[in-house]
Amino acid sequence: MSEAIMPPQHQIGTFRRVFHAATTVAVFSMAVKLAATAKEFVLAGVYGRSDAMDAYLIASMIPNLLINLFAESMNQALIPTLVRVRIQEGAEQAQKLLAHTMMRLVLLLVGASIAMALLAPVAFPLIASNFAASKLESSIHIFWMLLPVVLLAGVASNCTAVLNTMDRFAIPALAPALMPLGIIASALLFGRQYGVWAVICGNLLGVAAYATFMAWIMNGHGYRFALSRGGESQAAREVARQYGPVLLSSVVASGGLLADQAMAAMLPPGSVSALVYAGRFASVAVTLLAGALASALTPHFSVLVADADWSGCRRSLRHWAGITALVSVPIAIALIAGAPFLVRLTLQHGVFTARDTAAVAPVMAMYALQIPFFAVSRVYYRFVLAMRRTDLILYCGIINLVLDIVLNIVLMRWMGLAGIALATSLWTASTLAFLWYWSYRLLNQRLRVTAPIRKDGMDRRA
Template sequence: MPAIRIALPIPLRSLLARGAGSAMVSGFLLVAMLTVVGKIVAFAKDAVVAAKLGTADELDAFMLVFGFFSFAATVLAGGLPESFVPAYAELRERRGLRRAERLGVQCAAWHFAALLVCGIALAFAAPLVIAWTTQGFTPQKQALAVKLMRGLLPFLLCFGLAQHLSAWLRAGKSFLLAASAPMLVPFGIVTALLLAGDQVNAWTLVSGTVWGAVGHVTVLIIAITRRLPRSLRWWRCALQHWEPGLRVVLHNALPFLLGGVAFGSAVVIDQTMAAWLTAGSVAVLGYSDKLCAIVLAVTAGPASDVLFPHFAELVARRDWNGLRKRLFASAGLIVSAALPMTLILCLFAPWIVSTLFERGAFGPQDTQRVAEVLRFAAFQIPFYILGTVAARVAVSLQASRLMLLISFSALVLNITLNWLLMRHLGVAGIALSTVIVHCLCAFATCALCLVVIRRKETA
């Protein structure tokens, strides 16, 4: 019997032929496996939280505040770290590793200063922020949210700095610690929940989150410090002499920061608008997002971490054809892997939610609410992955202003669709809005990348 041959696109066939022996594919597999372990720890935490608090008001307030801080830290991580990685790759390619490491030290100092200023501002503005974003909360629930926001300020500093240090490690293609250290945060929460016993409340989650974030950033600081020169002269030079590449990083950071505010604010906007609906809606949306995050964590997350330094190197070498091929091959492989998991989430939503969360305070009615939202939210996964991979190419190409336009358009579209769809579908309408926004942004970002690459080829 003749062998059956399947014709694959050349870039995809080439990538598969290299297999796990290539640095990119082996790096992806490593990060994906570590992310799975991290998600197991995170879901152990979520299961305990669901059993103890269900969709109670305390959890509603905590998830809203935690989502806001995660957004703030991620936005700040989308400024300097995003612009840092391409500059780091180019400086290492042209001036050597020591100059690139000096740039890393100076960028880390600037990033921590930005986080500190942001944290102080949020501490003073907490009552105003909570009053504006939680119009559906009772006064008691709003007062609790203000206290939780101030209690989570150390998390903002630690988690935000950890994002930059992780980007620095990944820029040097060191993926092991950057992928494994984040699981210290859910591990810290699980530990706090176990120590609290039956006395679990929102402050248990705050203490576990803060101590987990402290452990996370401490491990990364130790890892970064060990790879840097131990010479006092080098450190004095790194802290006193302005690295010219820092000007480029700071110049490009603002557009990425603004773009992160626009695009990354989707979670905060969704939670804020969910707070206008029936009680528990924020928690329901949060549980649905956590389930979608399983697939995204083993696809979009590792792909973004591993591919970014490779994209940056291709741009530094001006290999435009190789960059285009890698974009197509990577996006095709990852989206193909994510589609079956998306369908599983959609078809088996009630069973998945019931198995993972239905115990204690989380009852059958909560399962039904979360499953209804999850069936809509699951369809964002392939578009989110495609958009993430394309965005990494755009960042490597320093196409910050065009990405900024796409991000602000997504912000306006997200708010508009939320408002229209939630009136008829409730929380599920917010999930459907997210799907539509990710779909349009993914195709717009891919088109942007191809246009910029074509322009650079003909320049």
């Protein structure tokens, strides 16, 4: 159906459904981010910018990277195909696809965890080259303790993505709060007595509760939590083909994060903590805007592409990119202008002093510049994934990694730690330009192909 004759009530209904989903995710993600922010306040008050906290942050970075690499990449490759299979082949085939994919994911997560456990003594001296020997050893031991997080959080992430395809957004968006709440409770109750090891235990307990809860919720909403090594279907092979480029893209993106952390470790002590603390503020805005809209648009674009509704895709791209820009620009301006006040209000207590505030605030302002670029780019990113052009995501990631390293080298010499944050904001602008160009190029190609068909069909009806 062409855009001109699309029933207005259909357009309004689609807008309301996506808006309601995005709003739901945003509201509950805000609660999760508040819990995560409260966790940062507690950790800052109990541990400050100490060597123990530097060691924990470096160690916890690797499990988080592995989750993003393997679990999030699998979700992005799976969801468009899972939606198409459910629409075209039925719920039973979709369940088989999910069980097969879940088994692959579990094997990948376990294998990656074992490999990183063996490589840790070699990798950590490269990541944290400026750490003292005792601090480096502590980071490796903490990392080994945190490795179960990779499997548990990865499975929970997959369950969340599947629930989103069934328009279940509220509980999956709120459930991750179990992780920071576990850390808060352990740090407050046992932090003084057991040091950073209390945080590790809280982390493990929180993520175990999160994974168990999400698997139980998914079982109650139409998809069983099951693992299968049965024969591959055409759909499973399609997911595997899409997964490779997305995984490589995530590896490249993670390389940028590692480069940021490694270069921060080359600066004065406490720089890694300052970079992480400053990044949390922009992360809250990005999650609420980009994360919420991406969760709502992933199933939406997947359905539109499965139905070959290219006019609907064009409307959605223009509409949601515009709304995201209108919302995100004022938020970025407010965070840039209010950076010193926000850091002082939220972090300056306990052993976190005014000197620490002066170090973190400029970094926070530079990170906030990325918010509009990143948020709007997620609209185009989800469309490209729905089109199953994951190769473009890989090319974009390679460009970004090169930009990030070059900009880090140049800007950190000029601005110190704030230069690393500014480099991140600059390559997000490049991401937006790349994804915008390819989204409309792909869309226009499909519109040109279908236009003669529609015209011929209309002529015959006439």
